[in-house]
Amino acid sequence: MKKLGKVGVDIHKLDKPLIPEMCGLAILISIATSSLILSFLNILNKKILFSFILTIVFTGLTGVIDDLKPLNPKLKPAFTALASLPIILLQAYDPHPYLPFIGKVRLTILYPFLIPFGISVPANAVNMMDVFNGVMPGTCCLISFTALIALLILGRWNEAILPAILLGSLIAFYLYNRFPAKVFSGDVGSLTVGATIGAIAILTKIEAIMVVALMPHIMNAFYGLSSIGRLYERREITSRPIKLLENGKLTANLDNNAPITLSRLILLQEPLTEKEVFKAIMFLTLISSILAILTLFLVEIKI
Known part of the structure; x- marks a missing residue:
């Protein structure tokens, strides 16, 4: 990617190194290829598998477009929402989700309208968290491992292959994206x-x-x-939430125009190194992952 001129500045380093971007293409190719191979093994329902592949590929293409020519902040979530159409059109979903304390609920009419949010929200939420070396693949490794463990507990070994594919791709990418990052995922990777x-x-x-x-x-x-009051792109923000100090540590930007982010809240107490911020975010994700497994036992049914 560096030879193609696709590089980004690592803004949280004093020397501002140029890092190859769009390397998240490797994640997209890895997931799509592994899933296609899986389709020949007749392990998973073809409808589920092909809707999975198409949704991932369409979202990845949105990321490629955004990396090459930045999309309007309203278009990106719209395109990622549209990527859910294969799941809806192939009817690869069950409109009877299970909720903690409630159990199985019937959402036959409403559920298809919620599916676009089920793709767009996590896609853009992960994209917005991809601001420090290793954070995106690191936290998503924990989340995909949580999904894997949950499905194994439920005895659904075949379906557990899907988070296993994601986990394998993320572990491989993390080795290159961890501090100090040798590659950036770009929107194609995080989305x-x-x-x-x-x-x-x-x-x-x-x-x-x-x-x-x-x-x-x-x-x-x-x-x-909520702090900006609208959909926005990181590129549009003139006052960044984090400031780099002369000693290389990061501190919260107290400017009221700077967006409130999780990392800014973490840094309000004291300046930290990028590695320390990474560890704090990983710890929070670990806690939420443990709570997610506990949630599994609150759903008093066999999913």
Whole structure:
């Protein structure tokens, strides 16, 4: 990607190194290829598998377009929502989700209208969290592992292959994206990963569990959108939420025009290194992942 001129500045480093971008294409190709191979093994329902592949590919293409020519902040969530159409049109979903304390609910008419949000929200939430070295693949490794464990507990070994595919792709990518990052995922990577998590939640009927596991990402997106008051792109923000100090540490930007983000809240108490911020976000995701598994036992049914 560096040879093609697709590089980004690592703004949280004093020397501002140029890092190859759009390397998340490797994640997209890995998930799509593994899923296609899986289709020849007759392990999973073809309808589920092909809707999964098409949703991931369409979301990944949205990321490619956004990396090459930035999309309007309203178009990106709209396109990622449209990527859910294969799931809806192929009717690869069950409109009877299970909720903690409530159990099985009947949403026959409403559920198809919720599916676009089930893809767009995690896709864009993961995208908005991808601001520090290793955070996107690191946190999403925990979330995909949570999905894997949940499905194994439920005895649904075949469906557990989907989060296993995502987990394998993320572990491989993390080795290159961890501090100090050698590659950036770009929107193609973060949108693909978020949409994959959403698709797994819908297709394997673990929606409530994945919502809990994704809570740090969802809250980060909510803080940012509510503080700015509209959909926005990171490129549009003139006052960034984080400032880089001369000693290389990061601190919260106290400017009222800066968006509120999870990392800004973490840094309000004291300046931290990028590695320390990474560990804090990973810890929060670990807690939410543990709570997600506990949520599984609150759903008093066999999903």
